[in-house]
Amino acid sequence: MRPGSGISLSFVAEQRIRQLEQKLRAKEERIIVLETENAFLHLKLAEIQRTSWAVSAEESDSHYASYKEINFHESIKSILIQIYGAIQRLKRDMKDLRLSALQFSRDIQHQGKSFFYQILTAVQKLQLHNEVMQTFQTKALELEQSLHEVSERYQKEKQRRKVLHNSLVELKGNIRVHCRIRPLLPFDMAPGEPAFEDRQRNFSEKVVYAADDETVIVKCSRSGHALTNKMFQYERVYNASDSQGTVFADVSPLLTSLLDGYNVCIMAYGQTGSGKTYTMLGPQSEDTCTFPVEDDLEFGIIPRATEEVFRLLSEKSPGSHWVEVSVVEVYNNDVFDLLAKDNSGRTSGIKRDIITNKEGKSEIPLLTYESVGDAVEFLELVNKGLQLRVKHPTLVHAHSSRSHLVVTLCITTVAVSMDHFGAQWAGSQKLTKEHFLSSPYAGKDDMASFPSRASSPALFGSEPMEKLKRVRTRLQLVDLAGSECAGMSGVTGPILRETSFINRSLSALADVLGAISEQRSHVPYRNSKLTHLLQDSIGGDAKLLLVLCVSPSQKYLTESLQTLSFGSRARQVHRGQAKKRNQPLQSKSK
Structure with a gap:
């Protein structure tokens, strides 16, 4: 009781x-x-x-x-x-x-x-x-x-493991691979399904999701077969709720390397409509195909990286560097200079050729480089280039980019080595691009040094000798065109030809990575203008970050698996340790 x-x-x-x-x-x-x-x-x-x-x-x-x-x-x-x-x-x-x-x-x-x-x-x-x-x-x-x-x-050990892993990746020259899973969007809806707003957006709708910040799990189901899960490991994985700032936070350390003398390349890869352009640039205006300058919270990697570069440069001595920008697109296996101007002074895309110089590096003769003094000037130039970029609507994406966009930011730094008399002069002078390029000793190489003696006794004494050294580092920011299936995108005619060129150039990129991974004697860089243009970044001494962009929808499962598999192959590439561009100064005197 x-x-x-x-x-x-x-x-x-x-x-x-x-x-x-x-x-x-x-x-x-x-x-x-x-x-x-x-x-x-x-x-x-x-x-x-x-x-x-x-x-x-x-x-x-x-x-x-x-x-x-x-x-x-x-x-x-x-x-x-x-x-x-x-x-x-x-x-x-x-x-x-x-x-x-x-x-x-x-x-x-x-x-x-x-x-x-x-x-x-x-x-x-x-x-x-x-x-x-x-x-x-x-x-x-x-x-x-x-x-x-x-x-x-665990968090400390995890952070330590990440540091050690990044060090190992850098020593091996591996390609860093990050993966970003975008949210479900209205065009993910398959034909016959109810309106997207009325659908219950629960976990079961997604077949691609982030298990943690380093693991992607894909639910693979086939008729008559049991449900299986495929797992992919990368250096960093972002889920649909991660912001643009979160993505850039893992990119910014590479920019410090850029100013330390390393070439850097950041590349977005994925199918059409997977969020590559949003990740690299941010949201774009539908009428002008440019990104809004005022909406800095939604900025992608390219504008954020430029702001960070200029912030880091502001901490250096004024006049010791200058910044130049080029914007090109690879369309139908041709390279177009999007900052070149015609005879009337208007910006228009001009076709350029790619050559391999004596040092075995690829370059584009007559490519337009515009000097910029801050991030605002840079964004204005990139917007000019974006207005010329080829875009066409498809069934997958209303503003599908039909070309590979390559934005290159070059930083040239001039260092001076001298005795104490020359040091007093250098502290009061600003070196400019014209000052250095006007010298007969300035060569075409990335680094050049020359001896000079002051012609005016007001500036120099009888003994000081200087040595100028130019260090040129390059940041390449690449928004690749999306791979796509012609049947799903519904393209025909000239746009179908564009799709063929896009898929062939991406296939050539995969062939290049495969050849490097297998350490073949011949790497087919020249099978595509895209791989020829990016030769120094893919197989050279640049630090390369590949950002995979995938959709979580069942509708694009095949394309997502292809993208994730491409990223796994890229992670296995060993290119050797990245080389620093600025070598220690060697003083000379006469």
């Missing part, structure tokens, strides 16, 4: 006892009244008897009076007998009632003791449970604290 029910029965018993006690008091009061009446009647009877005796003495001769007195006495006697009988019955009732109340009281006491012992047992068990619960809570707190400590150690 529960403690709660015991308390209820005790309360009922107490109520019943109170009712019986009230009845008992009422009976006792009735008995007292009857006894009082009885005594009163006895007194009245005695008085009547005395009166009767007096009357009988005076009226002994009256036979009728005697007969009447006898009848009166008999009546009184009958009444007294009835009262006595009622009193006896009341006494018996009171005795029975007292016995019942006593028995009921004993029962209540017995039940009360039973309930008390049950309540006491329940309280003891509750106390025991509380002690056990406190023990569990103490252990839980200890485990939680231990888990927190383990998590902190």
